[in-house]
Amino acid sequence: MPLAAFFAQFASFPFNENQxxxxNFDRLVKVLKCDVKDPQGRIALxxxxxxxxxxxxxxxxFGTDNSISNWQYLCGVLRVDPVPNSVKRCRKCVWDVHVNLVDLVDSQRTGKPVKLxxxxxxxxxxxxxxxxxxxKETRAYQGGLLRAITRTYFRRPGHGPGSAKKKERKKKQKAARAAAGGD
Known part of the structure:
Protein backbone atom coordinates (compact mmCIF):
# COMPACT_ATOMS: atom_id res chain seq x y z
CA MET A 1 0.00 0.00 0.00
CA PRO A 2 1.19 3.57 -0.63
CA LEU A 3 1.91 4.62 2.97
CA ALA A 4 3.90 1.47 3.73
CA ALA A 5 5.80 1.93 0.45
CA PHE A 6 6.56 5.56 1.32
CA PHE A 7 7.99 4.65 4.71
CA ALA A 8 9.85 1.62 3.29
CA GLN A 9 12.13 3.90 1.26
CA PHE A 10 13.79 4.93 4.54
CA ALA A 11 15.85 1.86 5.43
CA SER A 12 16.62 3.01 8.98
CA PHE A 13 12.96 3.64 9.79
CA PRO A 14 10.71 0.93 11.28
CA PHE A 15 7.16 1.64 10.07
CA ASN A 16 4.58 0.75 12.74
CA GLU A 17 1.42 -0.47 10.98
CA ASN A 18 -0.63 -0.01 14.19
CA GLN A 19 0.38 3.62 14.68
CA ASN A 24 4.87 7.44 12.02
CA PHE A 25 5.84 10.54 10.09
CA ASP A 26 6.82 12.41 13.26
CA ARG A 27 9.03 9.45 14.22
CA LEU A 28 10.55 9.46 10.73
CA VAL A 29 11.52 13.11 11.09
CA LYS A 30 13.28 12.29 14.37
CA VAL A 31 15.06 9.31 12.83
CA LEU A 32 16.31 11.42 9.95
CA LYS A 33 17.31 14.13 12.43
CA CYS A 34 15.75 16.67 10.15
CA ASP A 35 14.83 20.12 11.31
CA VAL A 36 13.43 23.29 9.79
CA LYS A 37 16.93 24.52 8.91
CA ASP A 38 17.84 21.35 7.00
CA PRO A 39 19.97 22.67 4.12
CA GLN A 40 19.19 19.70 1.87
CA GLY A 41 15.45 20.10 2.35
CA ARG A 42 15.01 16.45 3.34
CA ILE A 43 12.10 17.29 5.64
CA ALA A 44 10.27 19.18 2.89
CA LEU A 45 10.80 16.35 0.40
CA PHE A 62 -11.88 3.77 -1.16
CA GLY A 63 -11.57 4.11 -4.93
CA THR A 64 -11.14 7.07 -7.22
CA ASP A 65 -14.48 7.31 -8.98
CA ASN A 66 -17.98 8.27 -7.92
CA SER A 67 -19.36 4.77 -8.37
CA ILE A 68 -22.20 3.58 -6.15
CA SER A 69 -20.04 0.73 -4.81
CA ASN A 70 -17.33 3.16 -3.62
CA TRP A 71 -19.90 5.43 -2.00
CA GLN A 72 -21.65 2.50 -0.33
CA TYR A 73 -18.37 1.15 0.99
CA LEU A 74 -17.55 4.59 2.44
CA CYS A 75 -21.02 4.78 4.00
CA GLY A 76 -20.46 1.38 5.62
CA VAL A 77 -17.09 2.45 7.06
CA LEU A 78 -18.74 5.61 8.41
CA ARG A 79 -21.48 3.48 9.99
CA VAL A 80 -24.31 4.99 7.92
CA ASP A 81 -27.27 2.68 8.48
CA PRO A 82 -29.02 1.80 6.30
CA VAL A 83 -26.56 2.27 3.46
CA PRO A 84 -28.33 4.25 0.71
CA ASN A 85 -28.87 2.77 -2.75
CA SER A 86 -27.93 5.84 -4.82
CA VAL A 87 -24.86 8.03 -5.11
CA LYS A 88 -26.94 11.13 -4.40
CA ARG A 89 -28.29 9.71 -1.14
CA CYS A 90 -24.86 8.40 -0.14
CA ARG A 91 -23.34 11.85 -0.70
CA LYS A 92 -26.04 13.44 1.42
CA CYS A 93 -25.47 10.96 4.27
CA VAL A 94 -21.68 11.32 4.12
CA TRP A 95 -22.05 15.11 4.12
CA ASP A 96 -23.57 14.91 7.60
CA VAL A 97 -20.85 12.67 9.04
CA HIS A 98 -17.90 14.41 10.68
CA VAL A 99 -14.68 12.41 10.44
CA ASN A 100 -10.99 13.20 10.19
CA LEU A 101 -9.79 11.98 6.79
CA VAL A 102 -6.37 10.92 8.07
CA ASP A 103 -8.07 8.87 10.77
CA LEU A 104 -10.40 7.44 8.12
CA VAL A 105 -7.44 6.20 6.08
CA ASP A 106 -5.66 4.96 9.21
CA SER A 107 -8.75 3.05 10.33
CA GLN A 108 -8.67 1.04 7.13
CA ARG A 109 -4.96 0.36 7.53
CA THR A 110 -5.10 -0.62 11.22
CA GLY A 111 -8.55 -2.25 11.28
CA LYS A 112 -9.71 0.00 14.13
CA PRO A 113 -13.12 1.72 13.87
CA VAL A 114 -12.94 5.32 12.73
CA LYS A 115 -13.82 8.02 15.26
CA LEU A 116 -16.91 10.04 14.33
CA LYS A 136 -5.59 19.58 0.08
CA GLU A 137 -2.85 20.65 -2.29
CA THR A 138 -2.41 17.23 -3.90
CA ARG A 139 -5.57 17.53 -6.01
CA ALA A 140 -3.79 16.08 -9.04
CA TYR A 141 -3.90 12.65 -7.40
CA GLN A 142 -7.36 12.91 -5.87
CA GLY A 143 -10.09 10.82 -7.40
CA GLY A 144 -13.68 12.01 -7.67
CA LEU A 145 -14.72 10.42 -4.38
CA LEU A 146 -11.99 12.15 -2.38
CA ARG A 147 -12.67 15.48 -4.07
CA ALA A 148 -16.35 15.17 -3.17
CA ILE A 149 -15.77 14.47 0.51
CA THR A 150 -12.79 16.73 1.15
CA ARG A 151 -15.04 19.76 0.91
CA THR A 152 -17.52 18.31 3.34
CA TYR A 153 -15.11 18.24 6.25
CA PHE A 154 -13.76 21.75 5.88
CA ARG A 155 -16.88 23.44 4.65
CA ARG A 156 -18.31 26.70 5.80
CA PRO A 157 -21.81 26.60 7.30
CA GLY A 158 -24.49 26.80 4.65
CA HIS A 159 -22.47 25.19 1.87
CA GLY A 160 -23.68 21.59 2.11
CA PRO A 161 -25.94 19.74 -0.32
CA GLY A 162 -29.36 21.28 -0.35
CA SER A 163 -28.32 24.44 1.48
CA ALA A 164 -30.09 27.67 0.61
CA LYS A 165 -26.78 29.36 -0.26
CA LYS A 166 -25.84 26.57 -2.65
CA LYS A 167 -29.25 26.65 -4.34
CA GLU A 168 -29.05 30.44 -4.71
CA ARG A 169 -25.52 30.21 -6.13
CA LYS A 170 -26.62 27.59 -8.68
CA LYS A 171 -29.62 29.72 -9.63
CA LYS A 172 -27.35 32.73 -10.26
CA GLN A 173 -24.91 30.61 -12.30
CA LYS A 174 -27.74 29.26 -14.44
CA ALA A 175 -29.11 32.77 -15.00
CA ALA A 176 -25.64 34.03 -15.98
CA ARG A 177 -25.21 31.15 -18.47
CA ALA A 178 -28.65 31.83 -19.93
CA ALA A 179 -27.83 35.53 -20.30
CA ALA A 180 -24.59 34.62 -22.06
CA GLY A 181 -26.45 32.28 -24.39
CA GLY A 182 -25.01 29.12 -22.79
CA ASP A 183 -28.34 27.53 -21.68
Missing part, protein backbone atom coordinates in the same frame (compact mmCIF):
# COMPACT_ATOMS: atom_id res chain seq x y z
CA UNK A 20 -1.28 6.60 13.03
CA UNK A 21 0.22 7.95 9.82
CA UNK A 22 1.18 11.25 11.42
CA UNK A 23 2.85 9.58 14.41
CA UNK A 46 9.68 13.75 2.95
CA UNK A 47 6.60 15.81 3.83
CA UNK A 48 5.59 16.09 0.16
CA UNK A 49 6.07 12.35 -0.31
CA UNK A 50 4.02 11.68 2.81
CA UNK A 51 1.15 13.89 1.58
CA UNK A 52 1.14 12.13 -1.79
CA UNK A 53 1.17 8.74 -0.07
CA UNK A 54 -1.86 9.70 2.07
CA UNK A 55 -3.87 10.62 -1.02
CA UNK A 56 -2.80 7.48 -2.87
CA UNK A 57 -3.67 5.40 0.21
CA UNK A 58 -7.17 6.91 0.30
CA UNK A 59 -7.60 6.17 -3.40
CA UNK A 60 -6.40 2.58 -2.96
CA UNK A 61 -8.72 1.97 -0.02
CA UNK A 117 -17.58 13.50 15.72
CA UNK A 118 -20.89 14.97 16.85
CA UNK A 119 -20.32 18.30 15.13
CA UNK A 120 -18.08 20.09 12.67
CA UNK A 121 -16.78 22.20 15.55
CA UNK A 122 -15.71 19.05 17.44
CA UNK A 123 -13.96 17.77 14.32
CA UNK A 124 -12.16 21.07 13.79
CA UNK A 125 -11.00 21.19 17.43
CA UNK A 126 -9.73 17.60 17.22
CA UNK A 127 -7.96 18.21 13.92
CA UNK A 128 -6.34 21.38 15.25
CA UNK A 129 -5.24 19.60 18.44
CA UNK A 130 -3.84 16.48 16.73
CA UNK A 131 -2.54 18.21 13.57
CA UNK A 132 -3.94 15.24 11.59
CA UNK A 133 -4.69 17.26 8.50
CA UNK A 134 -5.30 15.73 5.11
CA UNK A 135 -3.40 17.39 2.27
Missing amino acids: SSHK AREGFKDALVHEFNAR FASLEDLRAYTHHTRNTFP
Whole structure:
Protein backbone atom coordinates (compact mmCIF):
# COMPACT_ATOMS: atom_id res chain seq x y z
CA MET A 1 0.00 0.00 0.00
CA PRO A 2 1.19 3.57 -0.63
CA LEU A 3 1.91 4.62 2.97
CA ALA A 4 3.90 1.47 3.73
CA ALA A 5 5.80 1.93 0.45
CA PHE A 6 6.56 5.56 1.32
CA PHE A 7 7.99 4.65 4.71
CA ALA A 8 9.85 1.62 3.29
CA GLN A 9 12.13 3.90 1.26
CA PHE A 10 13.79 4.93 4.54
CA ALA A 11 15.85 1.86 5.43
CA SER A 12 16.62 3.01 8.98
CA PHE A 13 12.96 3.64 9.79
CA PRO A 14 10.71 0.93 11.28
CA PHE A 15 7.16 1.64 10.07
CA ASN A 16 4.58 0.75 12.74
CA GLU A 17 1.42 -0.47 10.98
CA ASN A 18 -0.63 -0.01 14.19
CA GLN A 19 0.38 3.62 14.68
CA SER A 20 -1.28 6.60 13.03
CA SER A 21 0.22 7.95 9.82
CA HIS A 22 1.18 11.25 11.42
CA LYS A 23 2.85 9.58 14.41
CA ASN A 24 4.87 7.44 12.02
CA PHE A 25 5.84 10.54 10.09
CA ASP A 26 6.82 12.41 13.26
CA ARG A 27 9.03 9.45 14.22
CA LEU A 28 10.55 9.46 10.73
CA VAL A 29 11.52 13.11 11.09
CA LYS A 30 13.28 12.29 14.37
CA VAL A 31 15.06 9.31 12.83
CA LEU A 32 16.31 11.42 9.95
CA LYS A 33 17.31 14.13 12.43
CA CYS A 34 15.75 16.67 10.15
CA ASP A 35 14.83 20.12 11.31
CA VAL A 36 13.43 23.29 9.79
CA LYS A 37 16.93 24.52 8.91
CA ASP A 38 17.84 21.35 7.00
CA PRO A 39 19.97 22.67 4.12
CA GLN A 40 19.19 19.70 1.87
CA GLY A 41 15.45 20.10 2.35
CA ARG A 42 15.01 16.45 3.34
CA ILE A 43 12.10 17.29 5.64
CA ALA A 44 10.27 19.18 2.89
CA LEU A 45 10.80 16.35 0.40
CA ALA A 46 9.68 13.75 2.95
CA ARG A 47 6.60 15.81 3.83
CA GLU A 48 5.59 16.09 0.16
CA GLY A 49 6.07 12.35 -0.31
CA PHE A 50 4.02 11.68 2.81
CA LYS A 51 1.15 13.89 1.58
CA ASP A 52 1.14 12.13 -1.79
CA ALA A 53 1.17 8.74 -0.07
CA LEU A 54 -1.86 9.70 2.07
CA VAL A 55 -3.87 10.62 -1.02
CA HIS A 56 -2.80 7.48 -2.87
CA GLU A 57 -3.67 5.40 0.21
CA PHE A 58 -7.17 6.91 0.30
CA ASN A 59 -7.60 6.17 -3.40
CA ALA A 60 -6.40 2.58 -2.96
CA ARG A 61 -8.72 1.97 -0.02
CA PHE A 62 -11.88 3.77 -1.16
CA GLY A 63 -11.57 4.11 -4.93
CA THR A 64 -11.14 7.07 -7.22
CA ASP A 65 -14.48 7.31 -8.98
CA ASN A 66 -17.98 8.27 -7.92
CA SER A 67 -19.36 4.77 -8.37
CA ILE A 68 -22.20 3.58 -6.15
CA SER A 69 -20.04 0.73 -4.81
CA ASN A 70 -17.33 3.16 -3.62
CA TRP A 71 -19.90 5.43 -2.00
CA GLN A 72 -21.65 2.50 -0.33
CA TYR A 73 -18.37 1.15 0.99
CA LEU A 74 -17.55 4.59 2.44
CA CYS A 75 -21.02 4.78 4.00
CA GLY A 76 -20.46 1.38 5.62
CA VAL A 77 -17.09 2.45 7.06
CA LEU A 78 -18.74 5.61 8.41
CA ARG A 79 -21.48 3.48 9.99
CA VAL A 80 -24.31 4.99 7.92
CA ASP A 81 -27.27 2.68 8.48
CA PRO A 82 -29.02 1.80 6.30
CA VAL A 83 -26.56 2.27 3.46
CA PRO A 84 -28.33 4.25 0.71
CA ASN A 85 -28.87 2.77 -2.75
CA SER A 86 -27.93 5.84 -4.82
CA VAL A 87 -24.86 8.03 -5.11
CA LYS A 88 -26.94 11.13 -4.40
CA ARG A 89 -28.29 9.71 -1.14
CA CYS A 90 -24.86 8.40 -0.14
CA ARG A 91 -23.34 11.85 -0.70
CA LYS A 92 -26.04 13.44 1.42
CA CYS A 93 -25.47 10.96 4.27
CA VAL A 94 -21.68 11.32 4.12
CA TRP A 95 -22.05 15.11 4.12
CA ASP A 96 -23.57 14.91 7.60
CA VAL A 97 -20.85 12.67 9.04
CA HIS A 98 -17.90 14.41 10.68
CA VAL A 99 -14.68 12.41 10.44
CA ASN A 100 -10.99 13.20 10.19
CA LEU A 101 -9.79 11.98 6.79
CA VAL A 102 -6.37 10.92 8.07
CA ASP A 103 -8.07 8.87 10.77
CA LEU A 104 -10.40 7.44 8.12
CA VAL A 105 -7.44 6.20 6.08
CA ASP A 106 -5.66 4.96 9.21
CA SER A 107 -8.75 3.05 10.33
CA GLN A 108 -8.67 1.04 7.13
CA ARG A 109 -4.96 0.36 7.53
CA THR A 110 -5.10 -0.62 11.22
CA GLY A 111 -8.55 -2.25 11.28
CA LYS A 112 -9.71 0.00 14.13
CA PRO A 113 -13.12 1.72 13.87
CA VAL A 114 -12.94 5.32 12.73
CA LYS A 115 -13.82 8.02 15.26
CA LEU A 116 -16.91 10.04 14.33
CA PHE A 117 -17.58 13.50 15.72
CA ALA A 118 -20.89 14.97 16.85
CA SER A 119 -20.32 18.30 15.13
CA LEU A 120 -18.08 20.09 12.67
CA GLU A 121 -16.78 22.20 15.55
CA ASP A 122 -15.71 19.05 17.44
CA LEU A 123 -13.96 17.77 14.32
CA ARG A 124 -12.16 21.07 13.79
CA ALA A 125 -11.00 21.19 17.43
CA TYR A 126 -9.73 17.60 17.22
CA THR A 127 -7.96 18.21 13.92
CA HIS A 128 -6.34 21.38 15.25
CA HIS A 129 -5.24 19.60 18.44
CA THR A 130 -3.84 16.48 16.73
CA ARG A 131 -2.54 18.21 13.57
CA ASN A 132 -3.94 15.24 11.59
CA THR A 133 -4.69 17.26 8.50
CA PHE A 134 -5.30 15.73 5.11
CA PRO A 135 -3.40 17.39 2.27
CA LYS A 136 -5.59 19.58 0.08
CA GLU A 137 -2.85 20.65 -2.29
CA THR A 138 -2.41 17.23 -3.90
CA ARG A 139 -5.57 17.53 -6.01
CA ALA A 140 -3.79 16.08 -9.04
CA TYR A 141 -3.90 12.65 -7.40
CA GLN A 142 -7.36 12.91 -5.87
CA GLY A 143 -10.09 10.82 -7.40
CA GLY A 144 -13.68 12.01 -7.67
CA LEU A 145 -14.72 10.42 -4.38
CA LEU A 146 -11.99 12.15 -2.38
CA ARG A 147 -12.67 15.48 -4.07
CA ALA A 148 -16.35 15.17 -3.17
CA ILE A 149 -15.77 14.47 0.51
CA THR A 150 -12.79 16.73 1.15
CA ARG A 151 -15.04 19.76 0.91
CA THR A 152 -17.52 18.31 3.34
CA TYR A 153 -15.11 18.24 6.25
CA PHE A 154 -13.76 21.75 5.88
CA ARG A 155 -16.88 23.44 4.65
CA ARG A 156 -18.31 26.70 5.80
CA PRO A 157 -21.81 26.60 7.30
CA GLY A 158 -24.49 26.80 4.65
CA HIS A 159 -22.47 25.19 1.87
CA GLY A 160 -23.68 21.59 2.11
CA PRO A 161 -25.94 19.74 -0.32
CA GLY A 162 -29.36 21.28 -0.35
CA SER A 163 -28.32 24.44 1.48
CA ALA A 164 -30.09 27.67 0.61
CA LYS A 165 -26.78 29.36 -0.26
CA LYS A 166 -25.84 26.57 -2.65
CA LYS A 167 -29.25 26.65 -4.34
CA GLU A 168 -29.05 30.44 -4.71
CA ARG A 169 -25.52 30.21 -6.13
CA LYS A 170 -26.62 27.59 -8.68
CA LYS A 171 -29.62 29.72 -9.63
CA LYS A 172 -27.35 32.73 -10.26
CA GLN A 173 -24.91 30.61 -12.30
CA LYS A 174 -27.74 29.26 -14.44
CA ALA A 175 -29.11 32.77 -15.00
CA ALA A 176 -25.64 34.03 -15.98
CA ARG A 177 -25.21 31.15 -18.47
CA ALA A 178 -28.65 31.83 -19.93
CA ALA A 179 -27.83 35.53 -20.30
CA ALA A 180 -24.59 34.62 -22.06
CA GLY A 181 -26.45 32.28 -24.39
CA GLY A 182 -25.01 29.12 -22.79
CA ASP A 183 -28.34 27.53 -21.68
